[in-house]
Amino acid sequence: MNAIVKGILRRWIAIGLSFVLAIALSGCNPANFETVAAQVPQIVVSVLSDPKTFNYALNQESPNIFGLTYDGLVTENPLTGAVEPALAESWEIAEDNLRITFTLREGLRWSDGEPLTADDVDFTYNSVYLNEAIPTDTRDILRIGESRQLPSVRQLDARRVEFTTPEPFAPFLRITGLPILPAHALREAVETKDSQGNPRFLTTWGVDTPPQQIIVNGPYQLEEYVTSQRVVYRRNPYYWRRDFQGNPQPYVERLIWQIVESTDTSLIQFRSQGLDSVGVTPEYFSLLKREEDRGRFTIYEDGPAPGTNFISFNLNKGRRNGRPLVDPIKSRWFNSPDFRRAIAYGIDRQRMINNIFRGLGELQNSPISVQSPYYLSPEEGLKVYEYDPDRARELLRQAGFQYNSAGQLLDAEGNRVRFSLITNAGNRIREAMGAQIKQDLSQIGIQVDFNPIAFSVLVDRLSNTLDWDCHLLGFTGGIEPNDGANIWSVEGGLHSFNQTPPPGQPPLEGREVADWEQQISDLYIDAAQELDESRRKAIYAETQQLTQEYLPFIYLVNPLAMTAVRDRIQGVQYSALGGAFWNIHELRIVD
Numbered sequence: 033m034n035a036i037v038k039g040i041l042r043r044w045i046a047i048g049l050s051f052v053l054a055i056a057l058s059g060c061n062p063a064n065f066e067t068v069a070a071q072v073p074q075i076v077v078s079v080l081s082d083p084k085t086f087n088y089a090l091n092q093e094s095p096n097i098f099g100l101t102y103d104g105l106v107t108e109n110p111l112t113g114a115v116e117p118a119l120a121e122s123w124e125i126a127e128d129n130l131r132i133t134f135t136l137r138e139g140l141r142w143s144d145g146e147p148l149t150a151d152d153v154d155f156t157y158n159s160v161y162l163n164e165a166i167p168t169d170t171r172d173i174l175r176i177g178e179s180r181q182l183p184s185v186r187q188l189d190a191r192r193v194e195f196t197t198p199e200p201f202a203p204f205l206r207i208t209g210l211p212i213l214p215a216h217a218l219r220e221a222v223e224t225k226d227s228q229g230n231p232r233f234l235t236t237w238g239v240d241t242p243p244q245q246i247i248v249n250g251p252y253q254l255e256e257y258v259t260s261q262r263v264v265y266r267r268n269p270y271y272w273r274r275d276f277q278g279n280p281q282p283y284v285e286r287l288i289w290q291i292v293e294s295t296d297t298s299l300i301q302f303r304s305q306g307l308d309s310v311g312v313t314p315e316y317f318s319l320l321k322r323e324e325d326r327g328r329f330t331i332y333e334d335g336p337a338p339g340t341n342f343i344s345f346n347l348n349k350g351r352r353n354g355r356p357l358v359d360p361i362k363s364r365w366f367n368s369p370d371f372r373r374a375i376a377y378g379i380d381r382q383r384m385i386n387n388i389f390r391g392l393g394e395l396q397n398s399p400i401s402v403q404s405p406y407y408l409s410p411e412e413g414l415k416v417y418e419y420d421p422d423r424a425r426e427l428l429r430q431a432g433f434q435y436n437s438a439g440q441l442l443d444a445e446g447n448r449v450r451f452s453l454i455t456n457a458g459n460r461i462r463e464a465m466g467a468q469i470k471q472d473l474s475q476i477g478i479q480v481d482f483n484p485i486a487f488s489v490l491v492d493r494l495s496n497t498l499d500w501d502c503h504l505l506g507f508t509g510g511i512e513p514n515d516g517a518n519i520w521s522v523e524g525g526l527h528s529f530n531q532t533p534p535p536g537q538p539p540l541e542g543r544e545v546a547d548w549e550q551q552i553s554d555l556y557i558d559a560a561q562e563l564d565e566s567r568r569k570a571i572y573a574e575t576q577q578l579t580q581e582y583l584p585f586i587y588l589v590n591p592l593a594m595t596a597v598r599d600r601i602q603g604v605q606y607s608a609l610g611g612a613f614w615n616i617h618e619l620r621i622v623d
Contacts, residue, residue: 072285072286073283073284073285073286073620073621074284074285074286074287074288074621075284075286075287075288075308075309075601075613075619075621076287076288076290076306076307076308077287077288077289077290077307077308077309077613078289078290078291078292078298078301078307078310079095079263079289079290079291080095080291080292080293080295080458080459080487081093081095081291081293081487082239082259082260082291083095083096083097083239083257083263084096084239085237085238085239086237086238086239086241086243086246086254087233087236087237087238088102088211088213089160089161089166089168089170089213089233090167090168090234092169092495092525093491094508095289097254097263097265098211098250099250100250100251100252100265100287100616101246101248101249101250101252101253101254101265102211102212102213102248102249102250103118103119103211103212103249103250103272104118104119104208104209104210104211104212105118105119105120105123105134105136105153105208105209105212106118106120106123106205106206106208106209107209108206108209108510108511110607110608110609110610110614111605111607111610113403113405113511113609115205115206115209117137118209119136119137119140119148119212119249119272120134120135120136120137120208121135121136121137121138122134122135123135123205125205128200129200129563130196130197130198130199130200131194131195131196131197132194132195132204132205132208133188133192133193133194133195134153134192134193134194134195134208135191135192136148136149136150136153136191136192136193137272138191139272140249140272141270141272142214142216142217142247142248142249142270143247143248143249143253143268143269143270144217144247145270146214146216146247148212148214148249149190149191150187150188150189150190150191150192150193151187151190151215152212152213152214152215153185153187153193153212154185154186154187154193154215155213155215155218155219155222156210156211156212156213156215157183157185157195158185159215159219159222159223160213160218160222160233161174161210162174162182162183162185163222163231165230165231166222166231166233166234167234167534167535167536169518169525169526170210172517172518172521172524172525173207173514173515173517173518174207175517175521176197176198176199176201176560176561177198177199177201177557177560177561178554178557179198181198183195183196183197183198183201183204184196195208199561200561200563201560201561202514202559202560202561202562202563202568203512203514203515203560206511206512206515207514211249211250212249214247214248214249216247217247218233218236218237220232221233221236239257239259243255243256243257248268249268249271249272250268250271251267251268251271251273251281251282251616251617252265252266252267252268252282252287252616253265253266253267253268254266255286260291261290261291262288262289262290262291263288263289263291264286264287264288264289265286265287265288265289266285266286267282267284267285267286271617273617275618281617281618282616282617282618282619283617283618283619283620283621284616284619284620284621287616290307293457293458293487294458295311295313295458295459295460296460298310299316302596303320303323303327308597308598308600308601309595309596309597309598309601309612309613310595310596311594311595311596312331312594312595312596313460313461313591314388314389314390314391314392314393314461314591315388315390315460315461317331317390317392317594318390320596324596328598328599328600329596329597329598329599330596330597330599330604331594331595331596332594332595332596332597332604332606332612333592333593333594333606334593334606334607334608335402335403335592335593335608336393336394336396336402336590336591336592336593336608337509337590337591337592337593337608338401338402338403338508338509338510338593338608338609339401339506339507339508339509340396340399340506340507340509340585340587340590341396341462341465341504341505341506341587341588341589341590341591342396342504342505342506342585342586342587342588343375343379343453343469343502343503343504343585343586343588344502344503344505344528344529344584344585344586345366345372345451345501345502345529346358346363346366346498346500346501346502346529347363347366347367347529347530347546347584348498348529348530348531348540348543349363349367349542349543349544350498350540350541350542350543350544351540351541351542352498352533352538352539352540352541353538354541357498357499357540358501361443361445361447362451362501364443365443365449365451366451366501366502367546368431369581369582369583370427370428370430370431371427371428371431371433372582372583372586373417373424373427373583374423374424374425374427374428374431374476375424375473375478375583375586376417376583376586377417377418377419377420377421377423377424377427378419378421378424378472378473378475378476378478379417379419379468379469379472379473379586379588380419380468380472381395381396381419381588381589382395382419383419383468383472384465384468384588384589385589387468388461388464388465388468388589389461389589389591392591392592392594393589393590393591393592394589394590394592395416395589395590396587396588396589396590397410397414397415397416397417397580397587398414398576398579398580398587399507399513399516399519399576399579399585399587400509400513400572400576401509401510401511401609402590403509403510403511403608403609404509404510404511404512404513405511405565405569406513406568406569406572406573407576408572408573408576408577412573413573413577414573414576414577414580415577415580415581416580417580417586421475421476424476425476425477428441428476428477432444433449435477439477440477440479441476441477441478448479449477449478449479450478450479450480450481451478451479451480451481451501451502452480452481452482452483452500452501452502453466453469453470453480453481453482453483453501453502453503453504454483454484454485454490454493454500454501454502454503454504455482455484455485455490455503455504455505456484456485456486456487456490456505457484457485457486457487458484458487459484461591462484462504462505463484465504465588465589466482466484466504467482469482469504470482480502490503494528494531495531495534496533496534496537498531498533498540507519507526509609510609511609513556513559513572513575514556514559514560517556517560520552520553520556520575521553521556522545522549522550522553524553529584529585530543530545530546530549530584546582548578548581548582549582549584551578552575552578552579555571555572555574555575555578556575558571559571559572559575593608593611595611595612597612600621600622600623601619601620601621601622602619602620602621602622603615603618603619603620604619605618
């Protein structure tokens with residue numbers, strides 16, 4: 033999957049990324065495809081949940097189809113981190129660093145055979161991403177400077193397009209890896225309105241759209257989607273890539289995603305030859321390692337995974353229709369920095385690594401991926417929270433909490449400290465982490481009601497109702513920290529710990545932004561404006577110090593990035609940033 037797109041899409045549940053783990057035992061067995069499989073080379077992998085939309089601009093979830101179905105002007109090599117040409121064969125950056133002119137490759141075509149030109153680039157940015165009538169999180173990433181202005185995009189001719197920014201914007205070249213969308217298929221939907229006065233685009237290309245109607249430019253196009261069972265992709269015959277001999281890529285004709293919400297089932301299917309790849313979680317590693325030779329597969333590993341795992345408290349003081357989103361008693365606890373620091377000291381992360389991750393992980397302390405040149409390590413001065421329950425109790429007492437004779441934690445008014453912790457049901461690692469957090473915090477007198485819930489319910493509570501105490505989740509990672517700007521911007525679409533309501537939801541009254549929260553938001557703007565790499569690194573170092581000081585996210589563990597892949601799949605260049613299939617166009621099946 034395109035690493036830039038993954039970074040840009042930092043979405044709620046970074047659970048299913050890089051073709052994670054699952055396949056149903058009934059109704060969607062790969063044996064159903066045996067006849068076809070004998071005719072065409074195919075790869076069968078799995079994901080944890082159904083796609084939520086086929087419309088990239090409206091997407092907020094992972095897994096999603098877009099890394100396979102769309103390319104942008106540029107791409108990012110996950111092995112080197114370098115920006116490389118994609119739909120654009122070249123680009124030129126003006127001396128003032130305010131303009132980038134891209135030249136598209138000759139002969140580009142959409143999956144329906146129509147020409148792909150600079151008009152499509154103009155349409156994608158001006159009519160979709162920059163269009164305020166389209167509620168897309170992508171626009172947060174494109175906003176520049178304190179004014180939050182947007183770039184201008186101008187078509188110069190059929191193959192050239194010019195991007196202009198109001199001020200220097202260091203991440204801008206990487207951001208142009210955003211998918212380019214087909215003007216001939218979507219322009220009418222953008223320009224016409226429904227009965228409520230909204231662009232019809234907002235209801236275009238949902239998951240109920242026949243897959244054959246989805247026009248793409250990436251290596252694969254949709255062939256079939258069966259809810260809760262599978263997504264089938266077919267090679268795009270008009271894909272632009274060719275190998276050195278001029279042969280069209282990708283070589284693999286078909287890719288199948290099987291859908292199920294159980295990682296245990298995926299392991300069973302992989303071991304019985306039903307899957308070609310499976311994400312290797314710590315509890316499966318020893319078993320799979322013993323079976324590598326007999327099972328004719330290889331376990332690839334590339335250090336810590338780039339994403340994050342964390343718990344986060346709901347710091348939102350807002351009210352909706354006069355009713356607080358968070359119980360005011362709990363809100364006072366959650367908004368105390370010392371309370372959050374005590375929680376961080378009260379979680380035994382090393383035990384988590386030893387027991388849950390079987391030693392196959394590292395302590396996590398930063399929102400920025402360890403692969404990024406902007407990552408600040410503890411050795412460089414980043415604050416960390418080693419397990420220290422005595423220090424946790426001391427901080428709680430300093431913050432006005434007290435213990436009763438039974439060792440239960442009470443606040444200054446005598447209220448028992450108790451809150452709910454939610455995560456996505458079916459992810460065994462997350463469920464085990466939540467169970468340990470419940471146990472650890474009971475040692476400092478706190479009662480945690482741990483409640484894994486269905487994915488759809490979880491997303492609704494985090495994105496729409498905003499009714500939650502604490503959650504255990506994660507975001508995807510990457511090289512460029514600005515890809516997470518909409519997490520740290522105080523008005524960002526993924527500013528989850530103090531969320532603004534999404535479009536169409538009732539507004540909030542009384543939402544407050546803390547000084548440190550605003551400071552992090554401002555520093556992300558400063559870092560994006562700074563072209564000197566050493567100064568950019570210093571700014572991002574300051575953001576990491578602030579996130580560790582005030583703990584809007586309490587980071588837990590980086591698992592090692594590991595994937596098992598059948599040896600019949602040749603050409604794998606495994607990367608923690610890109611996974612096993614980032615170069616899907618180069619992979620071959622050798623039976």
